[in-house]
Amino acid sequence: MTNHSLLKLAWQQTLAANRLPIWRALLLALTVAISIATLLAVLGDRLEQSLGRQTAELLGADMTLRSGRPIDPAIAERARSLGLETSGVIQFPTMIEAGDNLLLISLRVVEAPYPLRGKIVTQPTLPHLPEPGTLWAEPSVLERLNLKVGDQIELGYTTFTVAAQLTSTPDRGNGFSTFSPQVIINRQDLTATKLLGVGSRARYRQLFAGEPQALKQLEARIRASMASDERLITLDNSNNNINSSALNNASRYLRLGALLTLLISALTIALSLRRYTLNSRDRAAVLLSLGMTARQLQILFLLQLLLAWVACALVGTGIALLLEQFALVLLSDLLPQPVPLAQPVFYGLGALLGLVSLITLGLPPMVAMSQVSVMYLFRRTAAPTTLGGRVLQLVAGVLLTGLLMLYLEDLQLTLILIGALLITAWVLGKFGAWLLRISAFALAGKHTLVRLLRLRIQQQQRWHRMQIPVISLLLALMAISLWARSDLMERWQNQLPDDAPNHFLINIQPHERDGVDQVLDNYQLNSSLYPMIRGRISALNGEPVATAFTPEQRQHNALNRELNLSWTSEMPGHNRLVAGRWSPQADGDTAYISVEQAFANTLGLKLGDTLSFTVGSFPVDGVITSVRAVQWESFQPNFYVIFTPGALDNMPMSYITSFHAEGEQRKVAAALLQRFPTITLIDIDQLLAQARSLIGKLSDTSGMVMLLTLLAGLILVFTTLSQELDQRRYENALLHTLGATPQQCRQLDLLEFALLGLVCGGLAAALGEIALWFIHQRLVLIEPVLHPSNWVLLPLTATALFTLTGLLARRRVDESNSYRLLRTLS
Template identity: 45%
Template sequence: MRSSQLIRLTLKQSRSDLRTFEWRALLLALFLATTLASFLTLLGNQLEKGLNRQSALMLGADLSLSDSQPIPASLLTAASEQGLQHSNVIQFSTMVSTDEQMLLSSVRAVASPYPLRGEIVTQPPQSTRIPAQGTAWAEQQLLERLGISVGETITLGYSQLKITAAVISSPDRGTGFRSFSPQLLINRQDLAATRVIQPGSRIGYRTLFSGPEQQIRDFHARLQQALTPQQRLWSVYEDQPLASGAMQNASGFLRMTSLFGILLCGLLITLSLRRYSSAQYRRSALLQSLGMKPRQILQLYLIKLLLGWLLAALIGVIASLLLLQLTGSVLQPLLPSGLPSPDYRLTATGPLLSLALLLAIGYSPLLQISRIPVMGLLRHDQLSHQGLSWPVRLVILFLSGAVIALYLGSVTHALAATLLSVITILLAGLCASLLLPPAGRLLARRFRLGRLLSYRIHQQRQWHRVQLGIMCLLLTLLCSLLISQTELVNRWRAQLPVNTPNQFVINIQPWELQPLSQFLTDSGIETDLYPMIRGRITAINGQPPERVLDQDQLENNALKRELNLSWLAKAPAHNELVSGSWWPMDTQENLISVEQQLAANLGLKLGDKITFEVGGDSFSATISNTRKVEWRSFRPNFYMIFSPGVLQNYPQTYITSFRLSDKQVGLSRELLKRFPSLTLIDVSQWINQASELIDRLIQASTLILGITLCAGIVLVQLLVSQELEQRRHENALLQVLGSTAAQTRQLDILEFALLGCASGAMAAVLTEIITGLISYRLLDLPLLLHPWIWLILPLTGMLLFTLAALISHRHSGYRQLQQS
């Protein structure tokens, strides 16, 4: 047969196959695989870029380099050569005053362009992005504490500046406690006239960079290699203190969602190809009887599959772009600056993925079709499905795993997903052979149709193994995705709970403890006050650190600076004791509690003796326990906490934190009037920005979860419809033998209810295993058990497959076949 004749025959058969359920199911599977893969890839790219940009709004740039000295001009030249935009910021703490009040403020001297990402929101709105010369913009809390309003004048050093706007929100607040003080923005041209910067002044110099992601990453790597000890580097892609963990989890959730979507579509392609190939055995035998060779039949079906893939991929790409536009309009308000455009080159991901899955999974069934003997036209047993040999199955698994690995960019995740899928189907098939026959015999005694159900279970036992395995994996994937997203949301919310402190008070003197505690108690604020002393580590087990630590450990920042030290009789309630035990309240020993991560980094263990230097004096303490500290809790936390009596004779100050509600905004002004020597640090604006970012992550992950669950439900519906299509002739025969249409429908519904219940029970077991692996390996979440799924999943499986069976009976043309 010539090539032109083969192609004409392929086109003719493709048109006729469109009337068959098996071919339509395969095209739908390819369509869903293309649509889901393209859509999730584009949306994931769009959200990741958008959330990175949202994170950049907090930083004010893509990259921020801070130093105690002016940034060298050579770095700015290098940034310009790489096409990066930059802006210099000078920040320092100083007193601002009016005729009646004085206040310690953090001053930011800026010049255009500033900020490089985001914008400063002011009231009233301003026509310029930074203050004009001779003017200043002040945060609302600074105005409240000075008792002035917009339009009045303040004194900064030797200059007087007019307040022209109140700052509602602003990116780039800087780092350290200086960033939390009430802030004042001035034009850098006014800085020299203030004369507040003198030799010896503690000044922070910060340079912001922005530009394309790859250039920023390259420049970040370059700066990282040349950092001096006093320099700090922050990147929106790697080093955001709060956002980095949340962004990493969100990225992991996107990858996991894409992986589950691939597995769902791969399962449906496998099932559809199996059904389609079984339906083509007689046609293949007929073609061979007409003179076609097995090689030509294989070519015929390969071309047919490629044509079907091309049609499904084209429609799938269009559908994914339309779906992206629809979700984009929904997500657009979630990010203040809107969603960026995705990389549309990633649109090809879906078609290529569905093609790779089709070829990896489909070549072996097509090979079997081409080898059906001609005797199949006369003997039905020659048309039976020949099981795949184990080498062939391993090749298919390897190819499928390779496709997933290329899509995810992770061999580990692809290998884990492939192995888990195979194990799930094998376990479900084993449970099917063990559980379904006894269940059928039990129903045979109680229901009129039970005997027929028991016979069908026995008749379909081989197919039920595959079917039940796929149903179980579908439920497991959907439930695992739902649980992981729920736990991820809870983890994000736990980073900033509702009662997160938004005020810090430092420089509390010992004689102010009692009146300050009374003032806070009378104001309805419950808080703890912690003593604080600055000290430096000088020895470990009697040896200098450089003799007992390796080079990487010596680079730890805790050894290069003074640490905040404290002492407590009781363990802090917001710290978790990891190892060792807390000391008795009346202990006279020099004991110390060390933060867990610092102990791990320095190789410290229980019983080690650490020597400190405070104010020229040295003393030692023995490690009694280690603690897990959540640094993002906005509560006073310390690397080192001593037993009482070790530090009490040294001069100390105290620190505390608490939360002020919107109704208590005037309390901070009253506090500073009563205790003018205190330093009150308001972190509410930073918390609001971080909370906003977390809300965006939650909303985005919920949307992706919903779309994936909808796709999973469609796949379940198609799976049931496919199976019911095989029951049509059997049910018509039952009706000829005396059964009514209602009875055969009840038989199908009873069968699928039993299958759904069994698959749900097994899915509960596997869900616990998979969510445990996801939590531990992918999302870095604690391991939890979910007892409720042991009841919910069997009921959900029964309800889901029963509803799918009812819907399929209504719309599949089943009644018309019965009546015929």
């Protein structure tokens, strides 16, 4: 037979197969797999590029070197020699004066070219940096000093003209200076202001932008000679984007959803191919009897799979591109426009993944079908499993393992996942079959059909040991997709409740504390003032930082800057104790401290360790007695380290607090600033609105992935149970000839399916709960929670779903076709 004839026959068989439910299930599962793989590949790449660009625009550069002292000019010279753009920035707090009004601001001193990424937007629009003798100020500065563009303002020993109002600007600095009212002046005016002298506290930044390769060379050079108080910020390690935590969690969820959908689709493809090849054995035997060789039969089946793949690849990729545009529309307000196109290879990744899955899963049944004997037409005996067939199954398993490893990018995790799935499947098969048998025995005396069901279950134990793991794993995967999204949404919503603080007050001096409390009480605002002192870690258990920590740990930002330290007798309500005990007071001269969980894990801190700090020129020690989980995104004052009261007495300090104000309460801002002009008030309503918008849009995007996952799962449920019903047709035909009515046969099938759904639903609930604990801890990084209601809802839902599938997929067996079915077995 020629290749042309084989292709023509493959086309004819493909068209004929489209009438079979099992083949349509295969095509639908393959289309869903290609759609979700393409969507996640393309969307993920475009989001990654957009977030990289957004981060660069927030930084004002591709890379930034930060320091508490002037940066060596040789670094800028080295950057220029590599073809990079560079610019220096100095930023420090200072007072600004307009008549009798004073305001504490963050002054940013810049030089051209600036910024290197992003742009400064002013009103009116000005093309360059402030001219000498002029400044640009944020609206809050002008509002609080009752100024407008063109007015005069005193800064240090110099009078400036307000040339423009700052609408938006990148490179706002780090820490609370990100929120402080800011003013920008030209570097040429700094000397005349006489604000920066010997011993002045200022932050220095050197910005760099250019080709990635040159940036990597410069990064390596800088890191080799970085001082302890310097920090290098790149696009990879920047945390300036307030949305980064939610976006990272969303990315993890989308990756999880894709993995679950691909696993479900792979199960559907494997089962559909197996069932299709079993149903095609008659056709294979006929073709072999007409002179077709086994190799030609394999090529025929392979061509049929390729034709199916081409159709599914076109449809699946088209669906993915439509869903991608929908997701980008949802996230358009959060991403810099235009969104960069994905790399071309990602547009074909889903189709390639589908092809590899289809061929890999199709090889074993394809070879088994080609080994069918012509005698199968007369004697229904399955072809024996040969050594070559087992080797082929092993090769298919290795290929699937490699495919999963490429997706997870972790060989160890892949092997653990596969091992866990195999062990889980074996345990589920044994335990599930036992539960099914015990349940049938318990109900045997209730009804005549139940006694018949018990006999059927005893005869079908091998079949149930194969089917229960598949169905339970399927239900668990669907439940995990739904529960993970629900937990993630709940975490995001709890993270930003309606009464989340929308104002911060910092730089509150001790003599102002009672007055600030009084003003807040007058406006019925609940808040807690936390004392704050800045200190630097100097030793661990008496050993200096240079030797107490590993080189990787010494890169942590907490070891390269001063930390905000606080003290309180009661643990803050928005913190959670995870280890040790909270110490409300010191024990004589021994001070106790509580440390944040991630901070402790990164630096290898343990309960009982003594952590030493330098506050100004004074040494302070504290023994770690507890570890706290801190929700940094809660917009509450949070600290890495909290001391017991008394340890930091008689040291210069200030207070910090946050509160939620709305309606008339918002007038508290003007009242506070009028009475206490030196404190800094930070209004973060705009940030909260942006964060809530992000949560809503990510919810819609993750919901789209969840729907695809559930669709793939429902397809597999229907496919698996349809195969189960096909197996039962022959038993029902025999029962019908022995006197059972069609209604009794139908009731027997539905009773078995209901019991099977109950058992599988219960096993899936337990399996899903265990898997979710691992996912919460390691993947989406949120606190694990139990889902007790789902232990009831999932078995009941599975029972209803299985019963409904049985009603829809079951084909009626009457007396005429009962004899015909039984004759096919003879």
